[in-house]
Amino acid sequence: MKKKIVSVLLAATLAVMSLAGCGNQASDKTSTAEGKNEVEAEEGTFLIGGIGPVTGELAIYGMAERNGAQIAVDEINEAGGVNGTKLTFNFQDDEGDAEKSVNAYNNLKDWGMQILCGTVTSTPCIAVAAKSSQDNLFQITPSGSAADCIGPDNAFRVCFSDPDQGTKSAEYIGENKLAKKVAIIYDSSDVYSSGITDKFVKEAEEQDFEIVAKEAFTADNKTDFSVQIKKAQSEGADLVFLPIYYSQAALILQQANSLGFETTFFGCDGLDGILGVENFDQKLAEGVMLLTPFAADATDELTKNFVAKYKEEYGEVPNQFAADGYDAIYAIAAALEKGECKPDMSVSDICEAMKKAMTEISIEGLTGEKITWDESGAPDKEAKAVVIKDGAYSLME
């Protein structure tokens, strides 16, 4: 009996402890777990599904995209919908994991999804694209940038592909004469990072700079970067290219700083979000450049409105992923309108109509003016470079 009391007490301690940590949770309203299919599948509307990580290591991307897409859906519905038909948006969590992403896809299919706006990250996107092409369901990924994300002909994307990002980064560095000696630190276990690196190295041959070090790390080995940084340092790199995600980049910046390595860091869209890392010393990110199609401080009407709305709804400055999500929904709306789709058409008919329409539309988006698509599903738009100044992303001159 006494032992039972002891174990009950211990269990209670555990429970209290788990509550004690809750202090910093209340402020984070977007992070609560989503219930399954809690959005009602309203009849007579277009049912749009979304998939991405709103928990897990990549949660910043998923949350931003969900929020950006939701703003676009609300705007379109307020303005009367697409050809008078409203949109219903249901976003499911996949934690950035391919298997969970396919589960989320199946859930959404059960819900009645007709169009998919997802997925947020590359690896799950490739898995889901294989499923959606079997179902012939129209899919547009806001930020799945690996080449294979738009392998099937029903899949389109809003962002640049990894190869594009690599090429454009190298071009940008070369044309603006940012550096003579460039070092690369990349994640060889990640398709996004290695995809960019390959193209970057290839394009670098054409440009007026030299790659002095190309150092890798893997998913199992991503806390200690001392060797990679020291190699870049000893080769005298005046620019370090980081085609990686922000969590590792934050560590690299801290470790480079403690090693006294002063250089310029240049990254791609994966670095977007680095300022959102809690308790991160933003001074370390000062001067970091990244190639991204969206800058929150741009002065055009569209961006200003979007940023204001986003701040009001979610209390923070939107990053590129929010803009990708927003543009994806507008692309869907434009294609639905052009293809004269009706919500009672079959999934496959909608897909056929939209596939054709996508190559004919041109949208004024947050991530580019007059974005157009070709049959492969890739967008045509210009890249912008952004530099982190005074703790905010600002457009480079």
Added chain:
Amino acid sequence: MGFISYLIDGISLGSVYALIALGYTMVYGIAKMLNFAHGDVIMIGGYTVYTIVSTMGLSPWLGMAASVVVCTVLGVAVEKIAYKPLRMASPLAVLITAIGVSYFLQNMGLLIFTASPKAFTSVVSISNIKLADGALNISGVTLVTIITCIIIMIALMFFIKKTKAGRAMVAVSEDKGAALLMGIDVNSTISLTFAIGSGLAAVAGFLLCSAYPTLTPYTGAMPGIKAFVAAVFGGIGSIPGAFIGGILLGIIEILSKAYISSQLSDAIVFLVLILVLLIKPTGILGKEIHEKV
């Protein structure tokens, strides 16, 4: 100079592995079970310090003390709830339970602290030591980690050899049944082992997070596995073995990254492990136990 500087990096990475491996080897040596949740107790320790120091703005000393208390209570609770009922079950069942506990703690971390990474403020305020005109740089955290490691190692060896509770632990590890007959309270001895092991995990937690200052619910998982490898490398169950194994593992990892390939470093680390185990199956300092017939 490059070599020495890489060597120092290796030692600083290795000292973190060694510190975690001490907790692993302690629990394995006494309770004869692999506590795969050890790495996740480390993560909880890190978050405790983060909550107290960064969220509540209190002193790091208070944070460290609280973290040791929280982890100790957590370790004992996990042992009582998840492992004790399985005392008589096969070792495989306990191993699977430990993996379950590990996932439970990770997911609890996800629920409470969310997945977004937190930048950890170092609890060590000793500045870096620069040698040879700044060509060699030893961080304060590394020094503290190595010294802590050595103190803990000596204290543990003293505790096990000289104190009554420590000798009871050795007795339990050798033969639970006989220890019980000699009047040793096996259950409370194993609880004490878990309490010490988890307290060490808390120390490893805040030193790990000070050295590599990003905290996520998965922070403890990979270093935990590496430290387990280090413990096997040094001879699991042996306390000085864990220290040596940890340091060697760190050095091999960094040197293979620096001189062979940054992509292959893990493959090389595990290759060395296989070689060591082929030559000396019980690890560097492991005892060979001959079965008496």
